Amino acid sequence: MLVQALIGFMGAITFAHIYRVPTKQLFYAGLVGALGWTICLITRELWGEIGGVFAAATAVAICSEMLARRRRQPVLVFLIPGVIPLVPGGKAYLTMLSFLQDDYGEALALLVTTVLLAGAVAAGIIIASSIFRLYSRAKHVRR
Numbered sequence: 001m002l003v004q005a006l007i008g009f010m011g012a013i014t015f016a017h018i019y020r021v022p023t024k025q026l027f028y029a030g031l032v033g034a035l036g037w038t039i040c041l042i043t044r045e046l047w048g049e050i051g052g053v054f055a056a057a058t059a060v061a062i063c064s065e066m067l068a069r070r071r072r073q074p075v076l077v078f079l080i081p082g083v084i085p086l087v088p089g090g091k092a093y094l095t096m097l098s099f100l101q102d103d104y105g106e107a108l109a110l111l112v113t114t115v116l117l118a119g120a121v122a123a124g125i126i127i128a129s130s131i132f133r134l135y136s137r138a139k140h141v142r143r
Contacts, residue, residue: 001038008037008085016081025077028067032082036060040086049113050120053086057124060086065132075129083125088117 012033016026036056044052064078071077091114098107 001041004041005034005038009034011037011085012081015084016077019080021077021081022073025071025073028071029078029081032060032063032067032078033085035063036082037085050116053088053117054120054124056086057083057121058128059124061125061128062132065129079125083121086121088114088121091117 009030013026013030016029021029036059039059040052040056042052043055046052047055060082061079064075064082067073067078068075091110095107095110095114098104098110
């Protein structure tokens with residue numbers, strides 16, 4: 001599990017560097033990626049692959065929102081690198097490979113899984129971000 005967390009950390013840091021995240025924020029972006037990947041690995045055994053990705057994306061979005069406020073950075077500084085390990089790129093590759101090999105049954109099954117995984121990532125981010133926006137608005141209205 002520790003090796004997998006390190007892989008999530010390195011994947012997030014690598015993409016954070018590519019996207020020119022400020023150097024002082026690289027470590028935090030890597031932590032968000034490691035956390036997301038670890039949550040995905042733990043929860044997918046309980047809730048299935050799609051449920052695990054959804055839980056991990058939600059956790060990444062919540063952590064990104066909290067870190068953005070604490071570190072005074074845009075949310076995307078932590079969110080984009082943090083969600084990269086969850087993107088179903090391998091499934092998308094296998095989908096295209098199955099289509100190219102004329103294995104249409106397998107290709108369609110993989111296509112549905114890939115779309116559902118991508119949707120789980122998007123839904124987790126949208127739900128967590130929406131809750132934070134509502135909370136922020138309610139907090140400002142009370143003042």
